[in-house]
Amino acid sequence: MRGRSNPESPRDATDDARDLLRRVRRIRLRTRQVVNDALAGQYHAAFKGRGMEFEEVRPYQIGDDVRSIDWNVSARLGDPHIKLFREERELTVVLAVDVSGSQAFGTTDRFKRDLVAEFAATVAFSAAMNNDKIGLLSFTDQVEGFVPPRKGTNQVMRIVRDLLAIRARGRGTDIGSAIEELDRVLRQRAVVFVVSDFLDEGWERSLLAARRRHDVVPVVITDPREHELPAMGLVEFTDPETGERTVVDTGRRRTRRRFEKATKDASERRDLALRRMRLDPLVLDTGSDFVEPLTAYFRRRERRRSR
Structure with missing residues (x-):
């Protein structure tokens, strides 16, 4: 009788742990260089105590x-x-991060999830430098994990490790349910960064309810190819959340135009919903550096605060 092999051998587990440690160190080095006194000061000025x-x-x-x-x-x-x-001054900052399959998408030199990890680490280090509490809620179509807000660099590193190591149980995305759960577990007002591509529907009511109690910052993660489809002939696309496969003839101009119109319409609906809530989204793209739009966002908030 042939025994069933373990899908993950001890050596595989060790290699995964080493790879995770390397990725954590790389992100820590990168983001600690980004979060200098200037960026930490802009963060301080952007958010009220x-x-x-x-x-x-x-x-x-x-x-x-x-x-x-x-x-x-x-x-x-x-x-x-x-x-x-x-x-x-002391604030409570929470990163509500979408870790669904759509975050494994990327057509440049990094996936959405890589951009999310770097952004989250940058915000977390900025919070730590200002002696603020920082927490994490990760979600798909269910809550995948919750790290209660605490202070300090060790807390930042735990958040980064959790984001890089997570193996999501859910496959879809439900921003609304995640926001409702966060509102339930948070006892005090917080600055809540909702980090997602906002491709699902039905999140508006929950986000509006959270806005009444918390300072909500929508962070929209995009990829260049979500807006413009290249002409590459027949291409098989796989939905990262459902696994459904579709073959598309990208060589047809009509197909590309329909794709671009659909994505443009979806972006406009999202932006309109956020404007109605008086929320200013921070839009980050996998094809460009996130530091410049982040600092520009901090400056916009500071100007509004000083009025």
């Missing part, structure tokens, strides 16, 4: 905001005095 705490009253100085003058104290002391407040 929990509130303002009274610090002191002092004499008015030229250049002070006249709106800060405490008129009662000024009348009592005979000179203009202003109230100073200190921001209660």
Whole structure:
């Protein structure tokens, strides 16, 4: 009687662990170089703390905001005095990350999931440098894992390891259910980065409900070939979430135009839904560096905050 072999030998498991460790170290090195003082400062300026705490009253100085003058104290002391407040800085930041099969797609030098891991590490290190708590909720069409928010570099590395090592049980995507679960387990207001390609439907109501309680940041992950189909003749496409295969004649101009129109319409519907919620999406592409759009997003938020 022939025995059934183990699909993953001890050597395979060891090789996988070593490969994971190399990938974690590579991402740590890359993102630690990105998260310099400037980016960490932009992150700090972009996101509000929990509130303002009274610090002191002092004499008015030229250049002070006249709106800060405490008129009662000024009348009592005979000179203009202003109230100073200190921001209660500590934030809770959660990365809600889509780890479904569609994240294994990529036509450039990296998959969507690689871009997601680097982006998540960058945000996590920025949070750690500002002494904020950082957590992770990974999801497909079900919740795959939850790392409760904590502070520190070790927490960042745990999040990166979990994202790189995850073997998802689900195959589809359900952003709405993930957001509902996150809203259930989070007891306090948080900055929630929802990281997905937003290709599924039915997430609008849950995202709107979460927006009322949390500071929600939609992060849309795209690939250049999702917008423009190259003319390559007959090509077999496999849906990474369902496994369904389809042969498409990409050499036909009509086929390419229909594809481009369908993807454009889907993007416009997504953007319209986010605008109605007054949410500003951060769009990242596997074919380009993510640092520039991330810093531009931080600056936009800072400008809105200072108005």
